[in-house]
Amino acid sequence: MRCEYAWRGSVRSPAVKERQAAIDQACRPGFYKASSGNVKCSKCPPHSYTHQEGAVHCACEKNYFRAEEDPVSMACSRPPSAPRNVISAINETSVILDWTWPADSGGRKDVIFNVVCKRCWLGPRQCEPCRGAVRFLPRATGLANTTVTVVDLLAHTNYTFEIEAQNGVSAQAPTVRQYAAVTITTNQAVQAVSETKTRKIVTPLSTLALRQIIQLPLLSYKTQAEQGDGCVNGQSTPSAVTVIRKDRTSRNSISLSWMEPERPNGIILDYEVKYYEKQEQETSYTILRSKGTNVTLNGLKPDTTYLLQIRARTAAGYGGSSRKFEFETSPDSFSISSENSQVVLIAVSSAVAIILLTVLLYIVISRFCRYSKSKHPDEKRLPFGNGHLRLPGIKTYVDPHTYEDPSQAVHEFAKELEASCIAIDKVVGAGEFGEVCSGRLKLPSKKEICVAIKTLKAGYTEKQRRDFLSEASIMGQFDHPNIIRLEGVVTRSKPVMIVTEYMENGSLDGFLRKHDAQFTVIQLVGMLRGIASGMKYLSDMGYVHRDLAARNILVNSNLVCKVSDFGLSRVLEDDPEAAYTTRGGKIPIRWTAPEAIAYRKFTSASDVWSYGIVLWEVMSYGERPYWEMSNQDVIKAVDEGYRLPPPMECPATLYQLMLDCWQKDRNNRPKFEQIVSILDKLIRNPSSLKITASTTSRPVNLLLDRTSTDITSFHTMGDWLESARTLPCKDAFSGVGYSSCDTLAKTSAE
Template identity: 70%
Template sequence: MMSLTSAGADCLTNHVFLSVLFFFCLAAPSPVSSVKKGKITKNSISLSWQEPDRPNGIILEYEIKYFEKDQETSYTIIKSKETTITADGLKPGSAYVFQIRARTAAGYGGFSRRFEFETSPVSVAASSDQSQIPIIVVSVTVGVILLAVVIGFLLSGRRCGYSKAKQDPEEEKMHFHNGHIKLPGVRTYIDPHTYEDPNQAVHEFAKEIEASCITIERVIGAGEFGEVCSGRLKLQGKREFPVAIKTLKVGYTEKQRRDFLGEASIMGQFDHPNIIHLEGVVTKSKPVMIVTEYMENGSLDTFLKKNDGQFTVIQLVGMLRGIASGMKYLSDMGYVHRDLAARNILINSNLVCKVSDFGLSRVLEDDPEAAYTTRGGKIPIRWTAPEAIAFRKFTSASDVWSYGIVMWEVMSYGERPYWEMTNQDVIKAVEEGYRLPSPMDCPAALYQLMLDCWQKDRNSRPKFDEIVSMLDKLIRNPSSLKTLVNASSRVSNLLVEHSPLGSSAYRSVGEWLEAIKMGRYTEIFMENGYSSMDAVAQVTLEDLRRLGVTLVGHQKKIMNSLQEMKVQLVNGMVPL
């Protein structure tokens, strides 16, 4: 037994410390525990509060929800970066209920308990003072005149086809971002395709940026409509910061321009730490551009493949929690993504995952991962729920199915769902009740959540708020992630116990290992009696360690290859 060196011990200690630190950074802030009332008038209530006991990161903003007592269905939300707010426009002598929650990069924490405060009653002293009557009469007269002027103004505005929202939508939006605008009820998504003029939708939901404010530095990829670049954005009064820039290629058609900017019209409606943030658009000069925040680590699937086996389970669950939080926000707004997949999740240098890719035309027409359906058009088969494939029934429940596939991708470090099965085979197998097997070393609680997301009856699948809550519980209780899926249960019990693997595409152990780029272990396998594919079929993770296959990435590659060959014997799936 080798002794642990001092340097090794320090390294292990640092690793544990960083893992624990990362765990606390990922957790959402605890609820606000106390709220104090400030100045109260007949129409307003001022409040202040302290930062949560466990902020678990930097507080980005607070969300204050309030409603008149016993009228919870009609509520108002205010957002504030400070720990004080004033709610005005209230009814005199009425009780109001307030709840507050904090947001960090990990998302929103839970709402505080309910705090009840009452506005001041209307003063009756003035009405008893006869000397005030002339003043009241004059006030009422002036009020009537002003009301008539306002009504006339509004009517003339309607005849001209204008409204305040149409004239200056950005003013309202900026006020909302700065925490000044109160929004009654929940914000809802507005489909930009319902606008007669698509340009109106773009300018209502996206800020116009001067091309001179943007510096393009290098090309980092290719999009459906043109190049994707990284660069810098310098807005007046702000420091320069990195951005991603999608450009529209030269020679575009009007439809391509409309579809390209349609993504900005969608993205501009969202404001959440786990949704990619739109900085603005360039439409008044060429090239036409969409400018978003820059995500240093790129797409999640590619990032995971490059870092196979490098993260703790808590870190992976933290990534999944972020994605679920973003999807909960979209679901609450009434938006259905339709193409939720690891390739459409972006990840930054802090390992914060953000949902992206809101260009639905690409999903339905040009996606290389898609297949033709019987109704024409294309959809990403491997990530799509059965009812969406068969009947084009896209809902938040079908997004939940896709989320289950994303969970599988994350826990398998970016493996391709259903491996090399054809799309038609995937459709057939899923309809027959088969499901993807558990990734290697996957906690049983996570795999069960995947299976819940893959329920055939969409009404039986969990909602995104339930998924977020469940992942929060797992993060707060890491011991619940220690129970792994039993290795023997990863393969369908429909497999014949002694089914030979020799009938697979590989004629020898050496040929198989070479095919998966693990040929360096051929001699070791042969020397230890694994000279046939039948013998290899019985290999366990412990056997690999005994043979000297110590690299986690190599272990995963070998075990997953064996798993793939086994499940192919039953059309590639594990039954529910």
């Protein structure tokens, strides 16, 4: 019985024998067994192989990889393809980047994105990694989502952003970078006008930024997108807008609406509206972006024909532009609209009536004020704007010196701050009345900000206190992105302080000298455009600066330039750049127009002359105007027609603008509004800045052309150079062998 049991236990069925044989034998090619024991051979996972028997794992095919943490049973994978459809939305000095998931994830789900920022220059492609305070929100690397916001960029600067896709095996293929690139130009956007569903970009760099071409690897879809209904990485762009309707026209505006494209091919993000005067033939145009299907074009010329094109944008890019539609503004001052013409007439009549009533009320109150003052001479004037009539919608500058009590002007135009809200960090300089410090301002329920603080030194007189605070009374009336912003004053405790926004890069002249030749021409023109925009605002307000110079322009971290130092409405007594005039008082000779020097006629036209000097300072990277010439020599030279020569590599168009600003007849000088327009056109057409002013364009120095002087009366070249007061040229002449007047005369004759 025992023997029978033992025999039966040793007997195996055929199925058991076959299974045991499969376990015992080595795995054939194409199969693997990760561990020994009773484990069946497994087929190699996708994109892997084995050519030998008994393999414990399968090797990955060429260009396929397996991460260290991947199990051997997992398919081999590869790096993802590049992201698609990169879209950039520029807002002043920040940009939002948005893109689409790669078409090929490489067979993995752990795809992340890294964003590389590069700062680039025009001309031969030159880029360097972004430095400074550039920030990425939420971060620059390891992004799981397909969007990132980049802030704190420099204004008027070219940037290239590379969006790279990676997964768990990208590190094993380091020579292959799968990325999409987009190049943008930041702007200042100082005068963006918001409307319902519409945002009009009126600054030139905003226009330039909107025209950037998104660059993707191995693909440029600019031509396809312009044709409309094209295909970008498999996605079609919108078809062209075909129907545009004129809703309303007036003397200076046109309201339009349009139908969506027949084939939007996706969600329309916005529309680009491009328009220009018909007579200008597209040499100067304006671009608006609208979220909706309607827009109002403002600031147009009366009785003028405009051409307009519209194109839609989706995630795939811009569609084709519509055909050119032609519209005309009205020659009269009333709006043309069948639906609301009566409403407009009623509104205009009401406005006229309100203005007449306001003027009448002002006359009555003024007479009453004069009667009260004559009857009660010791009583204070009625608080009616200190006698200054302010009509609705019209903002003009009010001279604080016209107030009987200057403190009234300070409290009317400047906010009183509590000294406890201000923390002074360090002294950064010295002003006319005391120290200039940097610090922090923390107002209740507001974020702490960095500020500049001017303090009034101890032992001041009442006149010094009035003069010190008058600058705050002036500054507090201005509200413009290119004018230094007043945060407030401290007058009820000591020290008396004026608190303004903090400009990290200090004065423009010192900033340019520190960064000599480090900016592109476009960046310099962008700075100049900001200064001109601020001066246009002051001119429109009726304010004359009198001391416009690069030292009085401040620069923030985004290269935005802001006009400052509003103290020269008073006479400067301690300015080292000033010189006595025949009428007494000191003025900055090198920056001042001839009529202001001779007759003290300060106007916006004299500010334009000063702007021309600032333009020269910027293009020469902070050189001193007229170099080492004395103030008296400068006055005499300018009066005789001498003008500063063009700085090195200065574009001819900019030098011509300088000469226009330096016209002797102030009526022939351009207005600041025209200067802004000129700079806008230059920025829209960078090619116009490539031609540099040659030495032949330099005006003749009349100090060197004294026809009444007999050159033979000088014995040496040194005597003649001394008499002509051209000491900077003396070494140059002697260095090229012109040692006598005879050699110079022969050279001139030749």
